[in-house]
Amino acid sequence: MASKITLAVEPRGKPIKKLPKTVTVTLSSNGEELHNAIAEASGASVHRLRITKGSDRSVIPNDKRTTIDDTGLRESSVIHVKDLGPQxxxxxxxxxxxxxxxxxxxxxxxxxxxxxxxxxxxxxxxxxxxxxxxxxxxxxxxxxxxxxxxxxxxxxxxxxxxxxxxxxxxxxxxxxxxxxxxxxxxxxxxxxxxxxxxxxxxxxxxxxxxxxxxxxxxxxxxxxxxxxxxxxxxxxxxxxxxxxxxxxxxxxxxxxxxxxxxxxxxxxxxxxxxxxxxxxxxxxxxxxxxxxxxxxxxxxxxxxxxxxxx
Known part of the structure; x- marks a missing residue:
């Protein structure tokens, strides 16, 4: 079974209603799955979200090619979520x-x-x-x-x-x-x-x-x-x-x-x-x-x- 980790979620910029404080994913999950999970939990359009690592603010791409393991995120890592506004x-x-x-x-x-x-x-x-x-x-x-x-x-x-x-x-x-x-x-x-x-x-x-x-x-x-x-x-x-x-x-x-x-x-x-x-x-x-x-x-x-x- 793939290892599960819990990430701390923090807003960046404009507050996002219902943004969860944490999200649980597996190391084999990809960027698209992470974006979809946060969009579903917050009720925001996935296209309005930009997710970055709290450690270095590098962007976590919304695609299937990049896994959570690839990004270097680990248990209790912080991610920032920004609302990009109307798209x-x-x-x-x-x-x-x-x-x-x-x-x-x-x-x-x-x-x-x-x-x-x-x-x-x-x-x-x-x-x-x-x-x-x-x-x-x-x-x-x-x-x-x-x-x-x-x-x-x-x-x-x-x-x-x-x-x-x-x-x-x-x-x-x-x-x-x-x-x-x-x-x-x-x-x-x-x-x-x-x-x-x-x-x-x-x-x-x-x-x-x-x-x-x-x-x-x-x-x-x-x-x-x-x-x-x-x-x-x-x-x-x-x-x-x-x-x-x-x-x-x-x-x-x-x-x-x-x-x-x-x-x-x-x-x-x-x-x-x-x-x-x-x-x-x-x-x-x-x-x-x-x-x-x-x-x-x-x-x-x-x-x-x-x-x-x-």
Whole structure:
């Protein structure tokens, strides 16, 4: 029979009603079972709880891979339980994030056009190039929504609900309002009836290739994680031998494609640069995690998102 131990439970931060003073587990119990036991006893949502060791405040993960024995907890050890506050599902967050830039381009290009550009004496109909950019933006975020609903598997079920405003601001403001307003102006580079054909066709080809390659990378990453688990494997496939995160690589290339089609709009470039810096940061964190998690089994990468660059 597995050895049972009793842990002392103390709140950290905001008090949690009905939080038990102790909890009894076995050394072979895992982090998920500990979280579920405290959630059931306190009546709190398991997604709102963060459990840390009282000795060093290291987090006890809510997963099946880490046992109580692995954490070093023993009889009468103290654990701290914190209420993280209202939570929202990651999938819901992604859907809301992408909804803005999915709808804003068409709204700016058509029904809101007369109101947005009142300072122009004459507001011509959108050019074919502006319509094309609108279509590319719409297709990109439709794909994002599809992947959110049918492809992605999330390692964490929820995030703090307040973060949805910060996360959405990037897409709604910088991608939605920023790009749509400037690219669809009557005096924008994309407003011309004679766009540079090299920029137009090169950008369109790059966009199509990158979107398909990005979808393939997401499918590879999805298949690394079994449904209902947080366990991951080492990714292999197209692009993964070049960089740590080919999904980020192809995302950036797709936006460069939009930049070319837009006839080099600075607003698209700004969004691409800001997003690229953020993805570079995420990419290095993922590279470090792969090296730590898989050790010698993992082939280290020198660049994380763009071959030979970063």
């Amino acid at each position: 929202i599902a990651w999938r819901t967050v992604f859907i809301i994030e992408y909804l803005g830039p999915l709808l804003i381009p068409a709204l700016f290009l058509y029904p809101l056009r007369p109101l947005l550009y009142l300072n122009f004496d004459n507001i011509p109909a959108p050019s074919d190039t502006q319509v094309l950019v609108c279509a590319l933006l719409t297709l990109h975020f439709l794909k994002r929504e599809y992947e959110t609903i049918f492809v992605h598997r999330f390692s964490s079920a929820t995030m703090p609900a307040r973060n949805i405003f910060k996360n959405s601001a990037h897409y709604w403001a910088l991608s939605g309002f920023n790009i749509a307003y400037w690219v669809f102006r009557p005096d924008a580079g994309a407003a011309t009836a004679h766009p540079n054909p090299v920029l137009l066709y090169a950008g369109l080809a790059l966009f199509i290739f990158s979107e398909l390659a990005n979808l393939n990378a997401h499918m590879v990453l999805r298949d690394l994680r079994r449904p209902g688990t947080t366990e991951r494997g080492i990714p292999h496939g197209f692009g993964f031998s070049w960089v740590t995160c080919p999904n980020y690589c192809f995302e950036i290339l797709a936006w460069i494609g939009v930049f070319l089609v837009s006839q080099l709009s600075w607003s698209v470039l700004v969004f691409t640069l800001v997003s690229g810096l953020q993805m570079w940061s995420w990419g290095w964190k993922k590279e470090k995690r792969y090296r730590k998690e898989f050790g010698d089994k993992y082939k280290k990468k020198r660049t994380v998102i763009l071959p030979f660059l970063c």
